[in-house]
Every structure is written in C-alpha cells, then in structure tokens.
Amino acid sequence: MSKSNNVYKDAYNRCLRLLDETRSLPSEPELGTLLGVSRTTVRTILARMEETGLIAWNKRAKTVLRETRPDDFFPEEETDTLAEIIERSFMRRLLAGGAEAGMQINELELAREIGVGTTSVREFLIRFSRFGLIEKRRNSHWVLKGFTRAFALELTEIREMFELRSAAAFAALPQDSAVWTDLDRLEDEHRQLAGDIAARFTEFSELDERFHRLIHRASRNRFIVDFYDVIAMIFHYHYQWNKAQERERNEVAIGEHLVYIEALKSRDLGKVDAACRKHLKSARQTLLTSIPESRSLQKS
Amino acid sequence: MSKSNNVYKDAYNRCLRLLDETRSLPSEPELGTLLGVSRTTVRTILARMEETGLIAWNKRAKTVLRETRPDDFFPEEETDTLAEIIERSFMRRLLAGGAEAGMQINELELAREIGVGTTSVREFLIRFSRFGLIEKRRNSHWVLKGFTRAFALELTEIREMFELRSAAAFAALPQDSAVWTDLDRLEDEHRQLAGDIAARFTEFSELDERFHRLIHRASRNRFIVDFYDVIAMIFHYHYQWNKAQERERNEVAIGEHLVYIEALKSRDLGKVDAACRKHLKSARQTLLTSIPESRSLQKS
DNA sequence: AAACTGTTTTTTCACGATAAAAGACATTAT
DNA sequence: ATAATGTCTTTTATCGTGAAAAAACAGTTT
Incomplete structure (x- = not known):
C-alpha cells in the first residue's frame, strides 16, 4: 500500500x-x-x-x-491525508496525559502504533518541531518538551508582540484597502453569532482564527503570518481538550472582538492598542487556566 | 549505500x-x-x-x-552529514544567481544532481522551509520565494523586535547570573580580535553569532532563541557570498559590540536600547546593500 | 487560434529494506 | 558495589521502488 x-x-x-x-x-x-x-x-x-x-x-x-x-x-x-492522521494520533497521546516533559519519542513505535511507515512519521515530526513542543537529539530520539505553563507563556509572549504590531499596521492601512470590507464582513458574522450564541457557540473558534489571521496579515511579514500557524494549532487542540465554560468564554471573546474591531475602524492607535491588549490578556488567561498544575511541572 | x-x-x-x-x-x-x-x-x-x-x-x-x-x-x-551536503548544494544554487522568485523546486532533480535519495532532500526542504525562503504547494512542488529585499526586511524586523526585548531582559538579570562572566569573556575576545583585526577579521562571524545567541538566550523564550537559527543561517551564507569590505564591516561591528556590551554592563535600559538599535541598524544596512537590485524584484 | 480532450512522462508520496548508530543487557574486572 | 567491557537488540538514517497525482505533450473540436 x-x-x-x-x-x-x-x-x-x-x-x-x-x-x-x-x-x-x-x-x-x-x-x-x-x-x-x-x-x-x-x-x-x-x-x-x-x-x-x-x-x-x-x-x-x-x-x-x-x-x-x-x-x-x-x-x-478515507479522505484524510496521512499527515492529518498522524497529527491527530500524536496529539491525542500528547494530551491524553502521561506525556511528561523529558519523555522520549520513538519514531518506529509511533509508526507501528499508527500503522504507517516510518518516513511519514519522521517527516511529521520535523514539520511539527517548529511548534516548539519537541526537540531532536542528533542521530537519536526526539524529546518531548511538554505542553507546560512555560510553553504557554512563551507562546503568548510572542503572540502579543506580533499582534500588537500587526494591529497597529492594520489601523494604518489606507481607506481603500480591501481589508476594511473584510473587517466589515467579519464584524457582521460576529454580530450574528452573538445573536444566536446559545446554539452556535461552537462556531466561534473558526471565526476567531479568521479574524486574527486577517489582522496578522496586515504586518506584511511572513514570519508573523506563519507564526499564527503555531497559535492556531495550539488553540485548536486546546479547545478540543478543554470544553469547560466554552460558551461563556466564547461569549466574552466575541464582545472583546467587537470592541477591537471598533477600535481598528476608528484608526485611533491608542484605542487599538488597549482593545488588543485586553483581548490578548484574556486569551492568555484562558489558555493558562486550562493547563493543570501537574502538567506544568517541568523537568530541568 | x-x-x-x-x-x-x-x-x-x-x-x-x-x-x-x-x-x-x-x-x-x-x-x-x-x-x-x-x-x-x-x-x-x-x-x-x-x-x-x-x-x-x-x-x-x-x-x-x-x-x-x-x-x-x-x-x-567524508565527515559531513548528508543534511550539510544537501544544504550547501542547495544554497550554492540559490545564491549562484538564476534563482528567481517564483521558480519551482524539483525534489527529484535536486536529489539526482546532488546524488542522494529523494527522502533526504524532502526532509531537508521541510526543515529548510522554516527559514521562509521556500513554500510548499500541496501534493505538488516547492516554490522559491527568493532571497529578496522584502525577505531581508521581514527578517530584520523580527530580529530587531526580538533582540531589543532580549537585551532588556539581559540587563535585568541578577548580578550573580552566569551570563555576566560569559559576557566578560566575550568582551575579552572582542578586544583581542580588535587588536589583531588585520590578520583575524574572518574570525568575527563566529564570535558575532556567539554574542547574539547569548543575548537572545536571556529572553528565556524558545521561539526567540530558535529564531536566531534563521538569522544565523542567512548571515552565514550572506557572508560567504559577499566578501566586499568584510574587514571594514567587521571592524565597525566589533566597535558597536563593545559599546553594546558596556551598555549591558551598565544595566541602564536607555543605553542598552540605544546601543542595540544602533548595531542592528548597521547590521540591516549591511545585509540590504549586499542584495543586488535584480534579486530584489519580486514576482507578485 | 483558443480551449478542450486523449495520451505519455515526470514527480510526489509513502513503503519496506538495510547498514550505521544507539541503546540495553549480561558479564567481568577493580 | 561500582564501573568497566562484551554481546545482543532496537532505532535511526537513507535508499530504491511503485502507485497516486501532477504536468507535459499531442491531437481534436469549436
């Protein structure tokens, strides 16, 4: 095969x-x-x-x-790519617990367990390594760094740096730029979702990603744009894993997004900065509270 | 084999x-x-x-x-790893000219030309993709984005953001931290190199990397630390390719480093910021001037 | 002639196989 | 008892191979 x-x-x-x-x-x-x-x-x-x-x-x-x-x-x-299959299996093991920092990752074992060739697993691990959760030992195994509190803090630090800069760049975009209509459309979608939040709150994470990607793109910097892949991946699995208070969290986030959108439209850099900071702060809080203490003990 | x-x-x-x-x-x-x-x-x-x-x-x-x-x-x-061999071949082709942005990259052709298996080339390209110079088309070829002026600007933008933050974190490190002795040692090496610059100016790039990595490490953020790999790679090949005024450039850089080191030791955040900015500005200038105009025309 | 369909070639993706290298276990020496 | 050596097992790195998918070429249709 x-x-x-x-x-x-x-x-x-x-x-x-x-x-x-x-x-x-x-x-x-x-x-x-x-x-x-x-x-x-x-x-x-x-x-x-x-x-x-x-x-x-x-x-x-x-x-x-x-x-x-x-x-x-x-x-x-039958329509999934091998990469998707491997990623899902890998993340399930990672989040299912028992995945302590410092643990070794065995390519052959992973491949056997998932039922795929070693090459595909190797390539997956190489691609995955940019998320900062695993690290390669030369000529030897991979080491799991763990989904720890430290990881979440490092991730959000960069995210905040990048998004504040992107948001400022966004607000400075000329009036005739296509982003403003994109923003209007997103604002609409936010309002619709807010109006039917009880039934549709699970749809938020997809909207969230599109909104933040639009902002990051304004930076016109490939490293910033690409970094959102890391954030998106982490939040994607994090949401799957921690459903506590999902509805409330999303409701709050929608509200923050709407303020953020208004700030961008006002083109007032002070307002933009404040709205962005506020939203990022609560996003960080959400991520942090979902990391159990046991998981945050890092082997040093 | x-x-x-x-x-x-x-x-x-x-x-x-x-x-x-x-x-x-x-x-x-x-x-x-x-x-x-x-x-x-x-x-x-x-x-x-x-x-x-x-x-x-x-x-x-x-x-x-x-x-x-x-x-x-x-x-x-015979002591080089396959990855090193492939990287060198690839970078030679990239910098030898004729590598216009938008050009396709063919795994099979690359593998044949270098005389290695396709798997190794694939893995190299995946690893290399994080440098932002190439991009994968799903189920198809890789696309060269080109070593353009835009690339250099995006790279240096992130570098400046990260290094300013790291430098500030460095200056705030407690007196008993081991970094201060590391810094003293590096200062010494800088002075020695400055004293014999005519004969040893080629040794600077290695020292440069060690110095900046020490600073970045103070951020205690894996994404910042890892990003220095991108910078190091680009500067490494850039220096190999453009030897014009190497001695003068390095002499200037050593001077800037020494001011930068003094600023760090003073722990005066204003001074640190100024010295860091000054050095980063001239580093960016060096990189930019070495990119010929033809290379900076980007296909859109 | 421009755009389509039919056919052939090339490339990508993924596997199993094998030598190099790492790692584990058993035994022996200090 | 600790730390080495001797031996055996497992894992990693790399290749060649073959099917899936893309791309190129040639021939038709409108």
Whole structure:
C-alpha cells in the first residue's frame, strides 16, 4: 500500500456536492481549478461518476443522469491525508496525559502504533518541531518538551508582540484597502453569532482564527503570518481538550472582538492598542487556566 | 549505500586530535560522552586505531604506540552529514544567481544532481522551509520565494523586535547570573580580535553569532532563541557570498559590540536600547546593500 | 487560434529494506 | 558495589521502488 488515493476521494466527494448545487459540470481544466487538483484526478473522478451511473460522459458532453445519494460519497475517514492522521494520533497521546516533559519519542513505535511507515512519521515530526513542543537529539530520539505553563507563556509572549504590531499596521492601512470590507464582513458574522450564541457557540473558534489571521496579515511579514500557524494549532487542540465554560468564554471573546474591531475602524492607535491588549490578556488567561498544575511541572 | 558512516569518521578524527593532546585514552563510556557518540561508535574507532597501529587495545588497557600522522585522518569531506551536503548544494544554487522568485523546486532533480535519495532532500526542504525562503504547494512542488529585499526586511524586523526585548531582559538579570562572566569573556575576545583585526577579521562571524545567541538566550523564550537559527543561517551564507569590505564591516561591528556590551554592563535600559538599535541598524544596512537590485524584484 | 480532450512522462508520496548508530543487557574486572 | 567491557537488540538514517497525482505533450473540436 504505497500511497493512498485520498486526494481523489476527497475531491470526488467535493465534486458530488458541487453536482448537487449546480446540476452540471464544467470542462476538465476548469473542474481541476475548482477542486484544486490536477486534470488526471479530475478524469479519475469523472470515470467513476460514469461508472456509478451519475453522469453520461462523452468528451465534452457531461450529462447528469441522477441525483447523488448518500452512499455515493466516500467515507470521511478515507479522505484524510496521512499527515492529518498522524497529527491527530500524536496529539491525542500528547494530551491524553502521561506525556511528561523529558519523555522520549520513538519514531518506529509511533509508526507501528499508527500503522504507517516510518518516513511519514519522521517527516511529521520535523514539520511539527517548529511548534516548539519537541526537540531532536542528533542521530537519536526526539524529546518531548511538554505542553507546560512555560510553553504557554512563551507562546503568548510572542503572540502579543506580533499582534500588537500587526494591529497597529492594520489601523494604518489606507481607506481603500480591501481589508476594511473584510473587517466589515467579519464584524457582521460576529454580530450574528452573538445573536444566536446559545446554539452556535461552537462556531466561534473558526471565526476567531479568521479574524486574527486577517489582522496578522496586515504586518506584511511572513514570519508573523506563519507564526499564527503555531497559535492556531495550539488553540485548536486546546479547545478540543478543554470544553469547560466554552460558551461563556466564547461569549466574552466575541464582545472583546467587537470592541477591537471598533477600535481598528476608528484608526485611533491608542484605542487599538488597549482593545488588543485586553483581548490578548484574556486569551492568555484562558489558555493558562486550562493547563493543570501537574502538567506544568517541568523537568530541568 | 544506505547510510554513510560519517558519524564514525568525524568522531574518529576528533579522537585523533584528542590523542595528540592527552597522549592517552579514557574508558569507553567516558570517550563516548567526550565525543558525543555512542559506545558502539567508540568501539569502532578503537578497533581501527588498533588496526592502524596507533594503540594497543586489550580490555581497559589502551596504550598509545605512536604519534598520529596526517594520513591517519579521514578526509574532511567524508565527515559531513548528508543534511550539510544537501544544504550547501542547495544554497550554492540559490545564491549562484538564476534563482528567481517564483521558480519551482524539483525534489527529484535536486536529489539526482546532488546524488542522494529523494527522502533526504524532502526532509531537508521541510526543515529548510522554516527559514521562509521556500513554500510548499500541496501534493505538488516547492516554490522559491527568493532571497529578496522584502525577505531581508521581514527578517530584520523580527530580529530587531526580538533582540531589543532580549537585551532588556539581559540587563535585568541578577548580578550573580552566569551570563555576566560569559559576557566578560566575550568582551575579552572582542578586544583581542580588535587588536589583531588585520590578520583575524574572518574570525568575527563566529564570535558575532556567539554574542547574539547569548543575548537572545536571556529572553528565556524558545521561539526567540530558535529564531536566531534563521538569522544565523542567512548571515552565514550572506557572508560567504559577499566578501566586499568584510574587514571594514567587521571592524565597525566589533566597535558597536563593545559599546553594546558596556551598555549591558551598565544595566541602564536607555543605553542598552540605544546601543542595540544602533548595531542592528548597521547590521540591516549591511545585509540590504549586499542584495543586488535584480534579486530584489519580486514576482507578485 | 483558443480551449478542450486523449495520451505519455515526470514527480510526489509513502513503503519496506538495510547498514550505521544507539541503546540495553549480561558479564567481568577493580 | 561500582564501573568497566562484551554481546545482543532496537532505532535511526537513507535508499530504491511503485502507485497516486501532477504536468507535459499531442491531437481534436469549436
């Protein structure tokens, strides 16, 4: 089993949804750009759609023959990339406890346990190392540094530095910049979410990420923009792991975001700075309180 | 040829130098820690030393039989790690020109050209990607972002942010901290180098790195400390590539460092800030002037 | 001629295999 | 009893290989 065809399966599923919406299919190259895959994959998709009687396909003529059915779709779990699978397994072990700082990480064991090749695990660990949670010993094992209080503090220190600077840069952007309409749209989404918070509070983390990424992008600095990947990853797993008071936390955060947005729109640097600091402070607090003391004891 | 024995060869050479100095050899485990390799490798080294008649070896008795000769050493190029070889090849191509922003990077071609497996090249590119010079297209090639003026500006922006903060943290360190003796030692080395600048100006870049790493470490933040890897890498290759006015540049930098060191020792935050800013400004200038205009045209 | 489809080539991704190196265990010497 | 050596096992580093996916090329259709 040298390589799974998850790219095809995922694109196939997305193509089915497209079919549901538009009831027709464009040309092969166009479909390729739409789905973000090569024409080779598009043709594999079309071939299967023909096979399962979804469409009749003859050169450029693609006729939709019937509605899609639930069983046309590939199972969700077959559409994940190997990297996603490995990351999930790894993070589960990390957060499940028993993952003390200083612990060794064994590539071979991880690979066997997840059921993948060692190369994929190695590559994952290398990519993952930039998050600052693991470290490589030359010609030897990886060492877990642990999701400790120290880690959270170091992470938030950088985050605050970067976001304050980005927010200032944002406020200084010319009136005709496209970011202002993006900001208006986000403000709208915030208000809608606030209006139905009881039912939709779980949707906040996705909105949160889009909001902060928009601000960081204003820095026009790749290192700042890329660093948000670290923050996003940590907050993503942190939210999955700690659901306590999620609704309240999100409600507070939405309020802070709205103040922050108003400040940005006012272009008053003092206000921006204050609103940004306030929000970052409570974000840090949220992260810190969710790290149990046992986890924060660092081996030195 | 699945894995070269460069670890052994490098450790062997270092062990020969040790032999020259001490005229004797400690126990296997001790030698292992000294050379930073496992006992397995130590025993391979001792076996060869016995074979070439350098020592007589019977259990714990290791008798030195003769002086080391130049031809006892393995050739330098056989002691490099694969990662170093790939990095050098890659950077040579990157700086040799013809490496325009937007250009595609082909793993297979790189691997063939360097004469290594694709896995090693892939792993190198993943590790290298954190320097912000290349970017991966999902399921497809890497894209070169180019060593442009924009890159230099983004890099130095972060550097300045981090170093100013680290320097302030440094100055606030308690008097009994070990860093102050480290700083004194570095000051000494600076003075010595300044005294013989005509002959030893090439030694500066190594000293420069040690000095700045000491300061960054005072931040006690892994992201700041790790970021210095990016700076060090860029400056390393930049210096190799642009030797113009190297002596003058280094002479100026040493002077700035000495002022900077005095400021740190005074623990006067205002002075520290001023000295740090001044030095960082000229460092940025040096980097910028060495980027030719053609290189700074970025495809958008 | 521009954009599409059909076909072939190339590249990426992931695996298993193997030598180098690390690490663990058993034994022996001080 | 501690610390070394001798031996065996496990893990890491790297390669070649093959299927999935991308990309290039050639031929058609509008």
